[in-house]
Each structure stands twice: as structure tokens, then as C-alpha cells.
Amino acid sequence: MSEDMSIESYLAAGGILTNPSNVPPRYRAELMKLMATFVDSELAGAAGFADIINAGPGIKERISAAKIVLEKTDNADRVLRIMGEFGANTDKYANHHPWTARLDRDAPAGTERAEQDMRLAVFNYPLDGWVDAVVMNLLMGRAVAVQMGEFSMVSYQPLAEAFRAIAPVEARHAELAEEGVAKLAEGDNKAALQAAVGYWWPRVAGSFGSTSSIKADTLKAMGLRKSTNAELKARWEAETKAILEKFGLTAA
Template sequence: MTNDFDTMTLADYLGQGGKLTSPENVPPRYRGELLRLMSSFVDSQLAASAGFANAINKAPGIKSRIAASRITLEKADHAERVLDLMEGFGTDAALYERAHDWAAREARDSTLQAKRHGGDMRLSVFHYPLTGWTDAVVMNVLMGLATQHAVGELTHCSYQPLADVLRDLLPRERRHMELGIEGLERIGATEEAKASVAYWMPRVAETFGPAQSDRFERLKAMGLRRTDNETLRTAWRAEAERTLSALGLT
């Protein structure tokens, strides 16, 4: 049996919705794309946790402090659970955790676009700083809505262990977003909140990636993705606009 035949057989299997279940049966090219997906998730969760930790002491009350603490804790836990999967591929988790300054941020007025910056794989939106409680709440809502679509997409991926972990984590990510909405309801349609929405909307939109993407086509062929970037972004934007409209923050 030739390598070409093996590859074609695997492609057909994944194209028909087949699942891979362990590092041992993952071929090299698939492994590279899978690890990139997992690294992006882990790095983004660690950066989100580190960034939101700074918002805890800016919370206006005990309930808000509890909500911010819960989000900080659970995002770190989410990172750890996917990093555990990466250990199966030879990743040194202890070294990985110390590899970057997860709280590091660029200048507020930076123009980063949807590219990787620095040595880690966090989404570009997590390079921007939070300026206060209202800003943290707005970002949490908009990014939380995006997570429902982007991570929800990966709960159907062809690497079953990752799909299972993300399916388990997604309800907690939704609760983070709901806590943010509760916070925005208390803040109200202030000028500060409106300015924060205007700042974060385009930056969160960029996290879905370019409308035309060769990488998406590769991931789709491997069963790691199935919905294109622009479709996910459009669905997120419609939901975000409905949510913001209900809060007087269009």
C-alpha cells in the first residue's frame, strides 16, 4: 500500500465525517494543523485570563468581583484542559505555561489586524489592553459571543478528544458571556460603553480571519473545520447587534 493511497484513504475517511482519536493515528500534516488550532485556543485563553485578572479589582461590587474571578479562573482551566491534550503530542506543559507573558499587551491604538504577533498564538484581539471595568465587560460580551461561534465550530472537528473537551467547555464560555450581559445591563447605555463597543467590534470581527482563506480549505479537507470564516463572522455580527440593540448600545 503506497503513501499516496494511505493519504487518499484518510482524506476520504475524514471527508465522510470520520474521527481520529489519539496522537498515534494522526498523520504529520494533520498533526501540524491540529496543534496550531489547539495552541491558538490555549494561548488565547491564557491571555484572556491574565487580562481579565486585572479587571477584578476594578469591579464595582462583590457580585461583579465574583463574576470576574470566575471568568479568570475558568479560562485558565480551559487552557489547561486543552494543553493536557497537547502533552499527548509531546508538548512540555510546564515549559509551555512559562514561555510567554500572557498579561503583555500592545498600545491601545495599535493596528494589528488578524495576524499573530510575538511568539505566542493568541488571537490578535488579546493583544489589546482593557482600560477599565466597562471596557472589560464590553469586550467580554463581544468576544464571548464570538467564542460561541468559533469554538462551537470546533466542537464538530475530526479530532474527537478536542471536540469532546470543547463541547464540555462551551456552556461555561456561554455563561461568561451571560455574566457580561448582566454587567452591561447594570452599566447602562453610557457614552463610555458606546465608545467601548465602537472600539472592540472591529477587533473582535478580525478574530474570525480573512474572508477568503486557503487555510480554511485545508482544515475543511481534514475535517477540522466546516464553516467558512465569513459565514461565522456574519452570524456573530448579527447576534452581537441584536444583543447590543436590546441594551441600547447599537
């Protein structure tokens, strides 16, 4: 960055930051929000999926579910360490929210549980058995894959590198879920699978945020976003609908 260039202009021109000491206040606030949302969502997602491990119909399925729980927790820790460089209390973070807490199953889509809890709203809803959990993991796994592609290009280099390491792990979770749906579709589970898609589709879609967000330009100028919420959501919808169609399932 040249001496006569502001940090805002530097970021808008595609510059990257590598150290907390170089980060301006507004950028720091948005970066911390991004990291906290990811960490809280991974911890809440892992906690919810942990409760479903023993519902797996076989040893292989239970091993896969346990692996997902372990890896999501590890992904959260990877990003939490970066938050620690900005002053977050990493020692107490894992216990500062009841990650297993959920709303009632019939709570309207988009309902938030706690103001201080930064998890995506989709992780406020309880899983309802193995079929339901596998479908949720497929839909959300595809959403995470789209989001990881976006987050892997953020302008804070240490976080971008962390997300690039996390991306293939999360992609494998979506693959395991697709394998699980394929196996379930071979049996007498069509109605249950379709019901689960109907329940989770609007809740996962909501994880992309408002399609009319007024912050998009600001985040783009900071190098924290490349695409709009609407573009990311449309990408997820197209890719995920194609997968569901293979199993005779339709999006809500």
C-alpha cells in the first residue's frame, strides 16, 4: 500500500490485510461478525448433530455422523483462534452459550433465539430423527459449500487461508449427506425425505440473509464479499435442486 493511499482505497482496490494492527474499526467489526457467525453456527450445528449420532441405522452412519461433529468443532476452533488475535476470550468461548438449545420445531422460519448468539437462524431448529438430520445436512452442506467459496476470498488473509482449509472438509460433509439421502431413497422413505426437504428448505434458504441487503456495497469495498446474498442464494438453489431431482425430491 502506498503512503498516500487510504486503507479504504487499498481494500476497495483489492488489497489484503494480514495483521489485527492494520485493521480499521469498521472493518474489524464486520470481520468479527463474520467470524462469530461462522464459529457459533459450527458449534451449534455440531451440538445438534451430536444428539442424532445414535439414531444412525448402522455403524458406518454413526461413524460418519461422529466425524462430522468432530470436524465441525475443529473448524470452529480454527476460526476462533483468529478471533483470539483480535481479543476474543477463546478459553471461555465454547461455554458462553447453550449450543444444544433449540426453538420449538414448529417455530416460524427465520426466528432467532438469542441476541448474543450469532448462529445462523437455521441452527435454532431441532432435528427430528435420522432422515430429517440427513436431509438438513445435505441442504445446509450445499449452502456451506457456496458460502465457503465466497469466504475463501475475503481480504483478511489469515481468515481466507483458514476458510480455504475448511472448505474441502465441509464439502465432504455435504457428500456424506448426499450418500445418506441416496441410501434412504432406496427404501420406503420417500414421504419422510420429501417432508424433511419441505421443512428445511426455507430455513436453509434464510441462511443467505436478505436479498435486498444495503450493506453489500460496503462489504464489497472492504473485500469481505464478492457476491450479493441473492447471487449466492440463487447458486445454492440451482445446485441443490439438481441434486434433489436425482432422488425424485422437489424443493419447497
